[in-house]
Amino acid sequence: MPDIQPMAHAIRFLALDSILNAGEGHQGVPLGMAEIAATLYARHLKVDPDDPLWPDRDRVVLSNGHGSMLLYALLHLSGYSHVGIDALRSFRQLRAVCAGHPEIEQDAGIEITTGLLGQGIACAVGMAVAEARLAAEFGTELVDHRTWAFVGDGCLQEGMGQEAISLAGHLHLGKLTFLWDDNHITDDGDTALSISEDVPARFRAANWHVQKVDGHDITALDEAMAAATNDPRPSLIACRTVIARGIPRLEGQRGGHSAPLTPEDSAAMRAALGWGHPAFDVPAPIRADWSAAMAQGAARHASWQDRLANHPKAERFRRWQSGILPGIWATTEARLASHAAGSTTPRATIQSSGDVCDALATDLPETLVLCADLEAPTNHKRSRTAFTSRDRSGSYVHCGVREHLMGAMTCGIAAHGGLRPINVTYLAFADYERAAMRMAALMGLPALFVFSHDSIGVGSNGPTHQPVEILASFRAMPNMRVFRPSGAVETAEAWQIAMERRDGPSLLALSKQPAAQVRLNVAENLTRRGAYVLGDRNAARDLTLIATGTEVGLAVEAQQRLAQMGHHAAVVSMPCWELFAEQEERYQRQVLGKAPRIAIEAAVRFGWDRWLRPGDRFIGMDGFGASASAEVLYDHFGLSVSNIVKIARSLLGH
Amino acid sequence: MPDIQPMAHAIRFLALDSILNAGEGHQGVPLGMAEIAATLYARHLKVDPDDPLWPDRDRVVLSNGHGSMLLYALLHLSGYSHVGIDALRSFRQLRAVCAGHPEIEQDAGIEITTGLLGQGIACAVGMAVAEARLAAEFGTELVDHRTWAFVGDGCLQEGMGQEAISLAGHLHLGKLTFLWDDNHITDDGDTALSISEDVPARFRAANWHVQKVDGHDITALDEAMAAATNDPRPSLIACRTVIARGIPRLEGQRGGHSAPLTPEDSAAMRAALGWGHPAFDVPAPIRADWSAAMAQGAARHASWQDRLANHPKAERFRRWQSGILPGIWATTEARLASHAAGSTTPRATIQSSGDVCDALATDLPETLVLCADLEAPTNHKRSRTAFTSRDRSGSYVHCGVREHLMGAMTCGIAAHGGLRPINVTYLAFADYERAAMRMAALMGLPALFVFSHDSIGVGSNGPTHQPVEILASFRAMPNMRVFRPSGAVETAEAWQIAMERRDGPSLLALSKQPAAQVRLNVAENLTRRGAYVLGDRNAARDLTLIATGTEVGLAVEAQQRLAQMGHHAAVVSMPCWELFAEQEERYQRQVLGKAPRIAIEAAVRFGWDRWLRPGDRFIGMDGFGASASAEVLYDHFGLSVSNIVKIARSLLGH
Known part of the structure; x- marks a missing residue:
């Protein structure tokens, strides 16, 4: 077995070098979680860096996304071809794969965009549900992977974090593991400023498997990850870590989170950890250890491909994975x-x-x-x-x-x-x-x-x-x-x-x-156009009523009443603004017409001016609603056939 | 001491009668929490229904706001003059004080609007913080009240509920009590469908005082509320209740939540509970018990007023309470x-x-x-x-x-x-x-x-x-x-x-x-106008640049460059749309001018068409941002002086 510690230090120094090179970044996570990350990737993770899209790969979520250099260093060392040294050198630059926070790019091994706290672990619950649902459909010979999430204090303070804990425990998502960077520091300083609860107890209350380890003790981490894998419950590994571990000036400090690094910090960390290599240079033996560790994934991938080839549901599996709609x-x-x-x-x-x-x-x-x-x-x-x-x-x-x-x-x-x-x-x-x-x-x-x-x-x-x-x-x-x-x-x-x-x-x-069912003709999916004229689109009109949702029914009724009074109103149903905006201008002009317009929607006017000109009218809400029956409210707020007719007639000069 | 049980039944029947009368409503909470509510109001709550705005009153929050009839029945029985029998009869009708969900109306004893789950208990944390802060400022002789929140399962499933638990425990908000309607039912049915955790353990983990009682046992409730009051920690009283208690068909059932009630339900509940009184009729002895119970509050209020009259900080206290800004x-x-x-x-x-x-x-x-x-x-x-x-x-x-x-x-x-x-x-x-x-x-x-x-x-x-x-x-x-x-x-x-x-x-x-500090003249607070011309508002212009925030600085620079080319651009700073929309049309016309317009904002165009006419331009974002330095991004997305100048010139026909 390769020695994990130097592999972890390689993460640490690539992160340091990249952040120094970029001029900013968050060193706290990559320096504090280097051992955790190295142990996970080298000993437990099932991925094949040569095929980042292998469907049965383990999913990794960096929920504390500000620590993005942890992920980029990992992906680089693991051999993801999109994350070469040049990618690390372009950290935080325009169009770089190594963005300030991870931006989904599964070809590069970045499974999901993270950064807003709590989102990542909640996404991870979704991934674990997906895995379980697919395993039920296709069997564990095709679907049997785990979801691992790196988690910071912020993610667990966010309410959605508790929602994630609660539902994951309830659903027994046993293939989900949270690796908590329990470093006692948030942006404001010591976590004691704003939290004093027993966080692991919340997990226990929700039927999670909970372990506490020293987050820099590779053996303990290795054992905890194995135990997490073997336990049928979702697992929390609470890893007590030192933020910014390795930089004497910042270790365990508030500034460890993201205080600007200096060349002196680099020198001090190199001295402290005995790392004599230049920036961005990873010694060949450490690279070799990383390659050897990740090779296991390729082997597992190969045998999985054999199983897929002979699987009775292979075609169905491939279609589901492709996202392509079925032949029917x-x-x-x-x-x-x-x-x-x-x-x-x-x-x-x-x-x-x-x-x-x-x-x-x-x-x-x-x-x-x-x-x-x-x-x-x-x-x-x-x-x-x-x-x-x-x-x-x-x-x-x-x-x-x-x-x-x-x-x-x-x-x-x-x-x-x-x-x-x-x-x-x-x-x-x-x-x-x-x-x-x-x-x-x-x-x-x-x-x-x-x-x-x-x-x-x-x-x-x-x-x-x-x-x-x-x-x-x-x-x-x-x-x-x-x-x-x-x-x-x-x-x-x-x-x-x-x-x-x-x-x-x-x-x-x-x-x-x-x-009201205002449309029965289904010869064409007219909603694809975003908006269209109900009925004869070429009929002469002296007014256009534009509406959405149930208000289209009101517009059609108003149209009928106006017709009795000799006014020709066209009714435009506009179910999707975005699609209508994508249509050719000629089509848009045809639909909206030149006649005066009244837009009708039981919502605020905000945004509607895009489709209205000076003098056109809007019938809708100009504030919040009220408590009464729907019929009373529609009438109360002027969303009625009679009010549409009244405004239409005033617009037409009556 | 009056007998609480009939007082509780009065709540139950007023709720039933009102919901039947309205044709809809949520009976689950008022029927299930009647004993809890009656015990709280009659034995523990410090309020004076004759002066609902007494600053040192206890605050009550109905976080499970769908059970609004619980609150209205309580307010009616407690003697709040805005909640007479007519108010109950108008439950859920337009403009009724008894709206579908509680809508803030403190004159009527409705402290805060609730309904979206979780909001109420989180507001309650804010109220408890306010009390503690004010008590530190004015002393407990003026500020010494409690916050009580009725809480449903939904509130505690919401992530914000956990945030509330966590911070209230951390801040030792000892005057905060949650009364949890632990009825094992949510809208979907048994809570076991979506939750299986130990909810009280979450409170304990966050240093709350936790008690479990039978929510229909008045003696136990009374003791628990007393214990909550005496404990220095925030308190959870987990009240095991039967939803829709009293209606045999619905007790403890999913339909107990809000299934439509029938006259037969009314008859069955009347028979089951031995309540022979007509709809909306509360026997005089029960009304008398309610009056007697609430009279204590008036006495406490009177002695508080004496203390305020002689308090050295009385004036300051009154000003803070009034919300009026100080003389300075x-x-x-x-x-x-x-x-x-x-x-x-x-x-x-x-x-x-x-x-x-x-x-x-x-x-x-x-x-x-x-x-x-x-x-x-x-x-x-x-x-x-x-x-x-x-x-x-x-x-x-x-x-x-x-x-x-x-x-x-x-x-x-x-x-x-x-x-x-x-x-x-x-x-x-x-x-x-x-x-x-x-x-x-x-x-x-x-x-x-x-x-x-x-x-x-x-x-x-x-x-x-x-x-x-x-x-x-x-x-x-x-x-x-x-x-x-x-x-x-x-x-x-x-x-x-x-x-x-x-x-x-x-x-x-x-x-x-x-x-950029584009404005130094402070003779008038021009932001009150919502938008205004920077510099000479009467200067001739052949172009108007409208901008907000830091983009105003770009507009001013562009104005200067355009001036060198012989183009007269006015720059309109528009810090607040809502205030500008409130101005007279004449002022709006003056500010916006007749010349071609370019709006500039580092955000999407959505909404800007209100201030633009066909042919006018918008410079901003048409999608999400990217990871790079701010300077690079502003340039990349065309939010630059040179791009403004370019578009201005093209708009002017160059």
Whole structure:
């Protein structure tokens, strides 16, 4: 067995040299966790650096992402070709693979973007769920890997950290291990400034396997990792470490976290640890030890490939992993659309969404629904069984009242690959998981966020539960597609588009209140256009009503009443701004027309000016909602056919 | 002593009758917690229903806000005049004081808006901090009250619930008691579906006093509340309850939570509990018992008023409670402005904000700063000492890495009264506390949220930490004023406006990167106008550059370069959209002018179309940021003087 200590020192010095070279960085983690990291990679981790995308690899998450140089040094020493010495030298520079915080690049061994505290460990829970679900589907001969997360104090102070502990314990995610950098220092100084609880006790209370070790004692770490692997529970290894270990001036100090390093620090650490090598120079024997250690992964990968080649489910496995939709997708799509069009009865779009989700339980079995304790009002479990600690075959995860965790799990599942996560709750709770949804958008992950209770249509539960600004807040988010479908057909179409999307997340804002079925024609998926004219798009018009969601029904009624008065209004349904913005200008002009416009949405105006000109009108909310029935509220806030007609007529000079 | 059981049944039946009358509601909590609530109000709570605003009253928070009828029934029976029988009969109707979830109305005894799970208990931590801080300032003869929170399973599953437990334990908030409705049921059914941990152990790990009682055993509850009061630690009373207790069909069932009630349920509960009275009828003896129980509060209130009358700090106490700024405010304001104007050196606006915060440490000592483990980079502690478990006189709370809690604490402190909370962290973490900030906006609470690291100016920490859409997301939020000041003067002005505001929260988005001091004239607080022309507002212009924050400095430089080319550009600094939107149209027209416009902001365009016309341009971000130095990034994304000049010239036809 190679000696781990020099391998750990190689991490330490590569991190030091890279941070000094960059002029800034966070040395605390790479210097403090070098032994932990080296022991994990060299003795326990199952990866093949020659094929970073091997589906059955162990997943590594650096939840304390500010310590990114720990990961980059590891990937370099392990032999990931994207992380050569040049990459380390470009740490924190524009377009560098070695960014300030890890940015997902799985080809380089960077499994997921981390940096905002707590996100990483919550993603790790999602990865462990994905592994368990896939193992149930394909057997342990194809799916049998672990998820390891490096964890800082901050991650465990964040509420989402507790959500992660709680649900991982509940679901018995035995292949999940947290390596806690218990260094007693946060940005403000000693952790005692803001925390005095018994952190391991929280893990024990949630049925985790808990070990405490000296984080610089390689033998102890090795044994603890072996014990974690053998224990059926998720494991916490609380590693007591010294932050910035190796730099005499900073060891165990607040400044150890990220105080600027000097050449003197480098000299002092080289002297202290007897490291006579120049910057970025790793002696050949240490490199050889790293190569030898990582070679085991290649061997395991090779035998896995043999098993896959002969596996009866190999084709299915490959398709799930590829993210490509199945051959029956075109049929599915047609069936969904025609089923949706078959219903002329007003129906809440969250119900129509449940219908689609039911159909995909069989047609797209890699879908995995996550829901935050709202099974009954959101209707997305009907055709699914629960994924539990005893039954991993279910495709519905009861996440409990833990929205932020659920959002991050969605990212973790999507980043893991092999499954399509569907995140379900009320739109009012989107604020709780917004930071995780932003991560999905930033990473470009194919995830679907389905939200019910989209507006004042929530009714008498009142303004806390009534989104008014939440649609705008997500339309503002880069790379997030926001759909607010008008009825069953657009709901099915939005699902189709979301399932086909590979480069980012989609959000469906759906109604509790019944939606009129304003569209029955399904010859073309018009939602792909983002907005379109309902009915004859070439008809002459003296007014354009633009609406989304259930307000399209109001617009159609207003159109009819206006017609009786001799006014020709076109109704534009605009389920997705982002897709409409991508259309050719000619199409946009055609849809929006030259006539005066009224936009109608049970939400704030913010953002709508993009589609309106001076003189055009907006009918919506100019503040928070209230507690009363949905019907009363729609009327109270002027979201009524009669008010639309009144404003339309005033706009037309009547 | 009156018999509590009939008093509890009165709660139960008023809740039942009101929910039946409304046609919907959540009976689980009021029926399950009736004994707990009656014991608390009749035996332990210090309130005077004749003066709901008595500053030294105990605070009650219904964190499981869906059970609002518990609170309304209590307030009715306790004698709060705003909650008469008519109010109960109007439960869940438009404008009713008895809204679907509790909406803050302190005149009626409703201390705070609750409903989104977890918010209430986190607010309660803020209230307990406020009490401790004020007691240190004014002594226990004026400030000595407790905070009681009714808590459901959902609140304790939410991550922010753990943040609350953790910090309350750390800060030894001994006057805080959680009454946990441990009924084993959430919306999805048995709690075992999604949680299997030892919840009380989490409290014990965080140094809470923990008791377990039968939640229907009045004697046990009474003793437990007394013990909680006597223990120096925060207390959890885990009350094992039966959800919907009293309705045979629903007791202990999933449907107990909120399944629609029927007249048969009413008859069955009346029969089961031997309650022969008609709907909404409370027998006189029970009403008399309630009156007698609540009379103690009036007596305590009277003696407190005597103490206040003779207290040397009475005037100061009254001013702090009133929220009115001190007499020296005009001087403070002038001093802040002139100090800010004295600095011509480029300086990060977060530093300038720290200067203001320093000055207010003495001039506005009721300010209480909360910060989430970012003391050093946010600079708002310099003139303050920490509020700790041993020293309550400090005006700076180290909240740890717990942003969501911190946001809700801010609400709790503001709702408590007597202090002005200032919430400080990075703008990227605003997403973590957004749901709490929305509550501040919804409640109209005077709170200030100060965020540093406002943009790609964050530099090489990369896109996770670089807000691009967060400004827009808060500009979309009703009743939230968003400021992005250009330099020291506007920063001081924004603080002044925020401190003067009484009806809602303000947000400051401040820079890590140095800001040019584009304005030195402080004759008028121009930030009050929301936007204004820098320099001569009547000068002829052939172009208008509109910018916010540090981009105003770029606009001024571009203006100078354009002038050398013979182009007259006006520069509009627009620190606050909401205030500008409130100005007269004439002023708005004057500021924006008729010339072509270029808006410049290191953020997404979303929302900017409000101020732009077809043909106008926007220079900003169209996606997420990247990891590199701030200077490189500003240049890379076209936020540079040369790019502004180039686009200006093209707009002018060159």
